[in-house]
Amino acid sequence: MKKYKYLALAVLAAVISGLANFVNKLALNNFADPVQYTFLKNLVAVICLFALIYPSLKNFKLGTTKNLPWIKFLLIGLGGGGLAFIWYFKGLAQTSAINASFIHKTLFVWIACLAVFWLKEKINWQQYAGLAILFGGNYLLFGQFTWLNQPGDYLVFLATLIWAVEFILAKNLLANYSPLMVGFSRLLIGLPLIALFVSPKNLLIWQFNLNQWLWLGLTGVLLALFISTWYLALKNLSVTTVSTILVVASPITTILQTIFVTHNFVIKQGIIYGIFIIGVFLVVKYRSNYNNNYDPILNKI
Numbered sequence: 001m002k003k004y005k006y007l008a009l010a011v012l013a014a015v016i017s018g019l020a021n022f023v024n025k026l027a028l029n030n031f032a033d034p035v036q037y038t039f040l041k042n043l044v045a046v047i048c049l050f051a052l053i054y055p056s057l058k059n060f061k062l063g064t065t066k067n068l069p070w071i072k073f074l075l076i077g078l079g080g081g082g083l084a085f086i087w088y089f090k091g092l093a094q095t096s097a098i099n100a101s102f103i104h105k106t107l108f109v110w111i112a113c114l115a116v117f118w119l120k121e122k123i124n125w126q127q128y129a130g131l132a133i134l135f136g137g138n139y140l141l142f143g144q145f146t147w148l149n150q151p152g153d154y155l156v157f158l159a160t161l162i163w164a165v166e167f168i169l170a171k172n173l174l175a176n177y178s179p180l181m182v183g184f185s186r187l188l189i190g191l192p193l194i195a196l197f198v199s200p201k202n203l204l205i206w207q208f209n210l211n212q213w214l215w216l217g218l219t220g221v222l223l224a225l226f227i228s229t230w231y232l233a234l235k236n237l238s239v240t241t242v243s244t245i246l247v248v249a250s251p252i253t254t255i256l257q258t259i260f261v262t263h264n265f266v267i268k269q270g271i272i273y274g275i276f277i278i279g280v281f282l283v284v285k286y287r288s289n290y291n292n293n294y295d296p297i298l299n300k301i
Contacts, residue, residue: 007284010233010245013226018252020222022260027215034089036202037216039194042081042187044220049184049227056178072169076182077189080166085190086197088159094152102142103156105250109135110164111243118168121238130282134247137275140268141250170231171239179231187227237287244283251276 024041031037092100112131115121123131148154166186173182195203208216234242251273258265 006233006236007241007245009229010237010242011248013229013233013242014246014248015252016222016226016229017246017249019256020219020226021249021253022256023219023222025257027219030212030215033198033202034092035086035194036198038085038089039191039198039203040205040216041219041223042085042191042194044216045223045227046184046187046191048221048224049180049187052224052228053178053180053184056181069173072173073182073185074189076166076169076173076186078193079162080170081186081188081190082193083190084159084162084166085194087155087162091152091155091157091159095150095156098142099150099153100156101250102138103153104160105138105142105247106135107160107164108240108243108247110161111167112240114164114168115239119171119239121240123240124286126286127240127283130244130279130286132279133275133282134244134279137272137279138247138250140272140275141254167234167239167243171234174231174235179235180228183227183231187223241284241287244280248276248280 027041028034028037088100088104109131112121112123116123148157170182170186230242230246233245254269255273258269
């Protein structure tokens with residue numbers, strides 16, 4: 001029963017991610033600089049997560065920080081919470097939205113490869129078939145994709161690889177630390193790095209209007225909710241299972257775009273959504289109970 005509870009959390013994380021992707025596209029139209037928007041949105045999420053972990057800090061002793069695996073926390077924060085965001089948005093400005101979206105949506109493939117190598121996860125042939133079906137579904141969904149054809153593609157690809165490594169490091173950390181603490185650290189450590197790429201005049205928050213603050217509040221809360229559910233599921237399920245379920249976020253975003261923006265639903269979309277469901281079903285249905293956080297190399301860091 002507990003496994004189903006965590007599967008439900010992973011599905012909830014995918015739904016939140018799909019909704020957040022759609023809302024972020026609308027919110028970005030209200031800001032001059034996407035990196036500025038990312039910094040402020042992440043700042044709101046940090047405040048939300050801090051409010052959630054604050055009660056657990058009452059018994060916190062400063063001396064306990066000496067035993068923390070600071071290198072792992074720094075790698076997750078500076079990499080997944082900072083550098084990856086910067087490279088993704090820089091790359092997005094230099095390539096097409098279709099290319100960036102497709103490259104990012106291959107994240108589950110790289111996570112599965114790293115999980116087999118570092119965490120020794122066991123993937124059977126049914127799951128490999130599911131992963132291949134999901135890759136094909138992504139290709140059909142984004143249609144006119146051209147692989148690494150523009151300079152920005154490489155930046156988006158590097159950002160995707162960083163997020164894949166972050167998945168593995170986070171899984172390792174979650175063996176001993178709470179999901180909220182890891183998620184909070186990820187965003188908090190990444191904030192200063194993102195701030196370096198924002199013009200100081202774009203951080204004069206008193207210049208923002210009410211509409212901009214509402215967008216920041218909404219997207220920041222969604223990010224905090226996503227990280228909370230995502231890391232809690234990741235703590236209790238294999239990284240391959242969680243990353244595969246998160247692929248569902250892509251068709252959710254597309255459905256919302258169809259309902260509220262384009263109003264143009266075609267049969268091809270329905271077929272592609274069915275392909276996604278089949279792929280996710282195969283990976284989740286035939287998952288093993290192997291849920292490893294340990295790796296000899298990672299545990300030396």
